[in-house]
Amino acid sequence: MKIYKVGDEKTAECAVCQSFQTVVFQLRDVPFNDGTGVVKNVVAGVCKTCDSVAVIPFQSVPAIKRQLESQRRAVESRVPAHMIDILNLASARLGAAPDFVPLLVKYYIHQLAVNPSAAVQLLPLLTSELATGLANKRLSLKGREIHNDISELKSLSNIANTTELLKGVVLAINNDILVNPDTHRIALLKSFVATVA
Numbered sequence: 001m002k003i004y005k006v007g008d009e010k011t012a013e014c015a016v017c018q019s020f021q022t023v024v025f026q027l028r029d030v031p032f033n034d035g036t037g038v039v040k041n042v043v044a045g046v047c048k049t050c051d052s053v054a055v056i057p058f059q060s061v062p063a064i065k066r067q068l069e070s071q072r073r074a075v076e077s078r079v080p081a082h083m084i085d086i087l088n089l090a091s092a093r094l095g096a097a098p099d100f101v102p103l104l105v106k107y108y109i110h111q112l113a114v115n116p117s118a119a120v121q122l123l124p125l126l127t128s129e130l131a132t133g134l135a136n137k138r139l140s141l142k143g144r145e146i147h148n149d150i151s152e153l154k155s156l157s158n159i160a161n162t163t164e165l166l167k168g169v170v171l172a173i174n175n176d177i178l179v180n181p182d183t184h185r186i187a188l189l190k191s192f193v194a195t196v197a
């Protein structure tokens with residue numbers, strides 16, 4: 001297998017020009033054929049004549065597969081609007097912007113999925129008044145481990161429904177960060193914010 005470096009050139013057929021052209025390998029965001037998304041920052045052969053992606057080298061396939069997998073396997077759920085507000089407030093409390101919210105939720109799901117005694121505390125949270133409300137805001141979680149973590153947590157917590165489970169997680173975050181601040185956990189999360197920000 002030939003490995004191409006950024007800047008390498010070769011001759012290849014360009015579908016846009018409908019002829020053989022010189023392509024130069026560059027890091028490009030490549031849209032899916034069906035227009036449903038984009039694979040970011042992969043080495044691709046770009047036509048020097050029309051600037052479109054003419055060739056995806058074999059070396060980029062694993063990176064593309066990995067991105068496709070994580071993008072397509074998002075967990076989608078709808079929760080009451082005040083739950084998103086809680087998550088935004090918790091992020092702010094940690095010194096993070098609202099775009100930290102999915103990471104915060106995923107962090108919690110992962111921690112709870114490996115901690116049975118904490119996981120069983122989710123179900124009682126669902127009886128609180130804050131657990132009610134019209135589910136009108138989308139919560140989307142992407143990542144390679146999220147499906148495994150959620151199914152693990154469902155069995156530990158005895159909450160079979162994904163939306164109910166996410167509500168419980170949001171209310172646990174509310175308790176730990178906003179209602180009864182857990183200083184140890186907040187310190188851990190702040191250092192996590194610092195590493196991903």
Ligand SMILES: [Zn+2]
Pocket residue numbers: 014015016017018021047048049050051052054
């Ligand atoms: Zn071209």
